[in-house]
Amino acid sequence: MSAQARIDELTELLNHYNDRYYQDAVSEVSDQEFDFLLKELETLEAQNPTLKRPDSPSHRVGGTITKSFETVVHKYPMLSLSNTYSEDELRDWDDRIKKGLNGASYEYICEIKFDGISLSLTYENGVLVRGVTRGDGTQGDDITTNIKTLRTLPLKINQKKTNTAQTNLFGGSTIGQNFEIRGEGFMPNEVFERINLEREDIGEDKLANPRNAAAGTFKMQDSGVVASRNLDCYIYQYLSENDEFKTHEESLIALKNAGFNVSESYKKVNDIEGVIAYINEWSEKRHSLKCATDGIVIKINDYAQREDLGFTAKSPRWAIAYKYKAESKSTELLGVTYQVGRTGAITPVAELKPVELSMTTVRRATLHNADEIKRLGLSIGDQVFVEKAGEIIPKVTGVDTSKLRDEATRESSKVCFPTNCPACNSELYRNEGEAAYYCPNEMGCPPQIKGRIEHFIQRKAMNIDSLGEGKIEILMEQGLVSDVSDLYKLSFESLLGIEKVHIDENTGKERKVSFKEKTVQNILDGIENSKNQPFSKVLFALGIRFVGETTAQKLAAYFKTQEALQAASFDELRTVPDVGEKVAQSLQLYFKEDKNLKIIENLKLAGLKFEAENIVLEKESEALMGKAFLYTGTFESFSREELEQKIDSNGGKLVSGVSKKLDFLIVGEGAGPSKLKKAEDLGVKMINEEEFKAML
Numbered sequence: 202m203s204a205q206a207r208i209d210e211l212t213e214l215l216n217h218y219n220d221r222y223y224q225d226a227v228s229e230v231s232d233q234e235f236d237f238l239l240k241e242l243e244t245l246e247a248q249n250p251t252l253k254r255p256d257s258p259s260h261r262v263g264g265t266i267t268k269s270f271e272t273v274v275h276k277y278p279m280l281s282l283s284n285t286y287s288e289d290e291l292r293d294w295d296d297r298i299k300k301g302l303n304g305a306s307y308e309y310i311c312e313i314k315f316d317g318i319s320l321s322l323t324y325e326n327g328v329l330v331r332g333v334t335r336g337d338g339t340q341g342d343d344i345t346t347n348i349k350t351l352r353t354l355p356l357k358i359n360q361k362k363t364n365t366a367q368t369n370l371f372g373g374s375t376i377g378q379n380f381e382i383r384g385e386g387f388m389p390n391e392v393f394e395r396i397n398l399e400r401e402d403i404g405e406d407k408l409a410n411p412r413n414a415a416a417g418t419f420k421m422q423d424s425g426v427v428a429s430r431n432l433d434c435y436i437y438q439y440l441s442e443n444d445e446f447k448t449h450e451e452s453l454i455a456l457k458n459a460g461f462n463v464s465e466s467y468k469k470v471n472d473i474e475g476v477i478a479y480i481n482e483w484s485e486k487r488h489s490l491k492c493a494t495d496g497i498v499i500k501i502n503d504y505a506q507r508e509d510l511g512f513t514a515k516s517p518r519w520a521i522a523y524k525y526k527a528e529s530k531s532t533e534l535l536g537v538t539y540q541v542g543r544t545g546a547i548t549p550v551a552e553l554k555p556v557e558l559s560m561t562t563v564r565r566a567t568l569h570n571a572d573e574i575k576r577l578g579l580s581i582g583d584q585v586f587v588e589k590a591g592e593i594i595p596k597v598t599g600v601d602t603s604k605l606r607d608e609a610t611r612e613s614s615k616v617c618f619p620t621n622c623p624a625c626n627s628e629l630y631r632n633e634g635e636a637a638y639y640c641p642n643e644m645g646c647p648p649q650i651k652g653r654i655e656h657f658i659q660r661k662a663m664n665i666d667s668l669g670e671g672k673i674e675i676l677m678e679q680g681l682v683s684d685v686s687d688l689y690k691l692s693f694e695s696l697l698g699i700e701k702v703h704i705d706e707n708t709g710k711e712r713k714v715s716f717k718e719k720t721v722q723n724i725l726d727g728i729e730n731s732k733n734q735p736f737s738k739v740l741f742a743l744g745i746r747f748v749g750e751t752t753a754q755k756l757a758a759y760f761k762t763q764e765a766l767q768a769a770s771f772d773e774l775r776t777v778p779d780v781g782e783k784v785a786q787s788l789q790l791y792f793k794e795d796k797n798l799k800i801i802e803n804l805k806l807a808g809l810k811f812e813a814e815n816i817v818l819e820k821e822s823e824a825l826m827g828k829a830f831l832y833t834g835t836f837e838s839f840s841r842e843e844l845e846q847k848i849d850s851n852g853g854k855l856v857s858g859v860s861k862k863l864d865f866l867i868v869g870e871g872a873g874p875s876k877l878k879k880a881e882d883l884g885v886k887m888i889n890e891e892e893f894k895a896m897l
């Protein structure tokens with residue numbers, strides 16, 4: 202291929218990956234692969250400067266602005282960082298620094314490179330006034346309302362605290378009143394995993410990694426949803442007109458003292474050996490951090506020296522990112538299992554000989570879908586490479602060809618995606634434009650039925666936790682339930698005395714489950730109580746594809762009744778906040794099916810709520826954030842429900858009893874003396890209705 206042809210090809214390919222990455226928060230290839238292709242393009246362009254295209258990704262900061270937010274021009278451009286995966290290249294960079302500084306001595310600050318999206322935050326008169334994305338580097342999206350949901354970000358500088366903390370350090374150099382800071386907004390791993398479980402539950406594709414999830418969330422229109430995702434941000438840069446500091450280190454300490462979330466992980470070193478030691482120190486340790494990381498950033502500490510070194514069009518010369526290669530290990534493919542989800546989607550899972558990867562033992566890895574299995578060309582018994590995508594979900598990336606067995610053996614144990622459901626043997630089908638195969642036997646396929654019932658009873662839905670721990674399976678085997686409405690037909694007599702011995706998959710240990718009187722009563726109480734769940738929860742519990750918890754809340758608040766929702770036209774559905782084409786379509790499909798209507802009818806007969814009461818939609822404030830409340834007695838201005846909603850919508854949480862974990866007991870008329878006594882003994886703060894109102 203000619204240089205021109207390859208340059209064209211790479212330019213177009215990389216521009217495409219950039220669009221997908223920055224606009225849709227999707228990675229079609231790994232970061233490493235992207236970076237290697239970009240390096241190839243840069244090398245070719247350097248050798249053939251005349252062939253470089255004006256739209257080359259090599260001289261622009263990747264990223265765009267979107268139409269859904271106001272555009273803000275950055276006061277100081279937001280650049281990228283040059284990067285390397287190799288120690289040799291890092292040493293070359295250090296040589297260039299040495300030359301650039303004419304032999305003057307220098308210090309580096311090493312920092313963890315958190316993998317999220319860069320944010321620019323502007324403070325005026327000590328108050329946070331704007332939060333903007335990097336965008337194309339020159340201008341970005343104003344996402345201030347979403348930024349304000351970050352709990353670790355001071356909305357206003359506490360000047361008194363700042364001053365006292367500062368004076369003993371630098372003889373008074375504190376952060377100013379008007380400045381800009383930069384940081385990395387990220388989604389904690391734990392939240393990412395939770396969201397993926399939720400997505401899986403409602404039949405959405407899983408997100409590939411926390412970075413993409415963070416990028417998508419920071420640009421959501423509904424800041425209530427953003428708040429529920431507990432995004433966070435590490436601050437790593439301070440910019441102002443007043444030159445408050447002479448070094449980066451001073452600025453980090455001052456930011457920390459002023460209450461900003463500066464990661465403790467940074468370190469000052471004197472030379473490149475110190476940098477390498479830092480890189481080695483964190484190569485494993487970084488996996489224990491609460492968020493995704495993809496490398497180390499190395500920066501010159503002294504601001505005057507930074508100025509001497511300057512910038513290229515795309516990045517500062519005084520800093521570089523060292524990126525860790527994704528850790529990949531070879532292990533044996535023991536088998537492939539096929540899981541049938543609640544929606545009937547079939548997911549292939551690789552069963553692996555256990556292998557240590559990024560500080561965890563990996564036994565299973567996702568194979569995504571049939572196309573992926575074909576692409577990988579797997580045979581049982583192969584040695585395969587396993588990698589952690591975005592450092593969290595293990596996946597099989599290929600066959601280890603250095604340990605290939607003979608062709609005949611491989612051929613005889615080739616992995617073929619099944620044509621029929623592994624659970625009920627129905628022939629599988631695939632929707633146009635979707636990668637997954639589905640089992641069509643909704644009403645008769647046991648894992649689908651079980652999945653739907655498990656979805657129905659979960660805490661966020663009907664909250665029948667007395668039915669957990671394998672009990673659903675037993676009820677299904679006994680022929681007592683085949684859809685969710687059967688739960689409401691269960692009787693004491695039908696349940697009492699049922700027994701089953703479970704064998705734990707992992708330990709092989711036996712465990713006997715028996716439905717004794719107390720168990721049965723618990724189950725029936727749980728089912729009875731579930732009838733009080735509001736319409737929004739019932740709607741979510743039905744398990745309509747793509748209708749998650751929040752969507753269900755919005756639909757319930759908008760339509761008020763199931764009849765109105767069912768009668769709504771496609772266009773009317775689309776007018777509800779958050780309801781897109783996909784959701785609207787799915788709702789219409791759901792209500793077209795007689796079997797679904799039959800279930801709804803049965804649930805109505807059982808007494809479930811299909812009409813909305815007062816529903817709080819939006820978060821009101823974060824005034825009660827992180828505080829645990831309990832109330833006792835009655836109140837003048839709130840009913841119990843209203844009080845609970847108030848606590849919830851202002852960020853507090855309601856707990857079920859008086860304990861040390863309780864922050865406030867709200868005491869009303871006719872309060873229970875035992876609660877008061879216990880609260881007093883434990884030193885729990887008690888407040889009355891007025892005091893509670895004042896907190897809001």
Ligand SMILES: NC(=O)c1ccc[n+]([C@@H]2O[C@H](COP(=O)([O-])OP(=O)(O)OC[C@H]3O[C@@H](n4cnc5c(N)ncnc54)[C@H](O)[C@@H]3O)[C@@H](O)[C@H]2O)c1
Nearest residue numbers: 218222228229230231232235281282312314315319437498
């Ligand atoms: N997989 C794909 O399809 C695809 C597509 C486009 C880009 N990418 C990836 O994105 C990279 C380009 O993104 P980029 O320009 O944001 O570069 P980058 O993410 O590699 O590095 C720059 C960014 O690092 C972040 N950062 C984190 N911690 C930091 C710290 N302590 N100090 C300073 N900055 C810190 C900042 O947000 C900064 O903007 C590519 O190199 C590639 O790895 C991947």
Ligand SMILES: [Zn+2]
Nearest residue numbers: 622625640646
């Ligand atoms: Zn099936």
